[in-house]
Amino acid sequence: MTDGATVHAIYSHRFDLPLDAVWHLLEDFGNLGWIPGDLRVTVQGEGVGMVRTIHLPEVGVVQEELAFSRPGEHCYGYTVSGELPYPIADYRAQVSLAEDGDTGCRATWHGTFRPQGATPAESREVMLAVYRQIAGWIEVHLGA
Numbered sequence: 001m002t003d004g005a006t007v008h009a010i011y012s013h014r015f016d017l018p019l020d021a022v023w024h025l026l027e028d029f030g031n032l033g034w035i036p037g038d039l040r041v042t043v044q045g046e047g048v049g050m051v052r053t054i055h056l057p058e059v060g061v062v063q064e065e066l067a068f069s070r071p072g073e074h075c076y077g078y079t080v081s082g083e084l085p086y087p088i089a090d091y092r093a094q095v096s097l098a099e100d101g102d103t104g105c106r107a108t109w110h111g112t113f114r115p116q117g118a119t120p121a122e123s124r125e126v127m128l129a130v131y132r133q134i135a136g137w138i139e140v141h142l143g144a
Contacts, residue, residue, distance in 0.1 A: 007088075007115055009124045011131035012108045017142050019105035023074045026107075029066045035134075035140040039113050039135060042070070059085045067092070086126050087118035107135065 015022055023123040025034055030052050032044035040055040048069055054062045062084060069076040074097035084091060093111040100106040109131040 005114070005120065006090075006112055007120045007124050009111045009113075009127035009131070011128050011135075012106055013132070013135040014100050014104055014106050015135075015139065015142075016104050017139075018103065019074065019097050019099050021142055022105055022107060022138060023071075025142065026072060026095060027069070027074075027076065029076065029078070030070075033138050036140070038125070056085065086130070087116050087123045088113035088127065089116040090114045107138075109134070125138065 030041065032039060032041045032052070032054065038057045039052040042053045042055075044051045044053070048066050051063055051065045054064065056062065060083065062112060064078045065081065067077045067079050073107060075094065077092065077094045079093075080091040091113040093109060096108050096110075098106050098108075111127050111131075113123065118126070130144070
């Protein structure tokens with residue numbers, strides 16, 4: 001197991017949904033009501049610098065801070081403070097959307113982090129699985 005070098009996890013997913021529909025869902029950083037399950041989110045502040053605290057049943061609490069938002073580019077980034085329920089530390093992520101064909105869009109998640117208690121490959125795979133799950137929730141919520 002390695003604790004050290006920065007690892008990148010990049011996942012891209014094509015949605016058969018209009019970019020504006022997906023962006024409308026994602027740009028509301030404080031609203032995760034589209035994620036299924038018994039999830040509770042509290043929000044402090046507004047805009048860049050706001051913090052969403054996600055209370056995950058049987059997992060713990062995750063605090064994410066909106067680091068930047070570029071609505072004209074359909075892109076935002078965030079950082080996580082404190083412990084994560086994954087084998088990573090110093091997590092930063094960027095989410096971006098782009099048109100893809102006449103009726104679809106492509107979302108790309110790009111996370112950087114240090115492995116913690118796992119190999120770089122293991123920690124990368126955990127985060128890629130998280131991104132795949134998020135993409136699936138978006139499709140279910142928006143009826144793709």
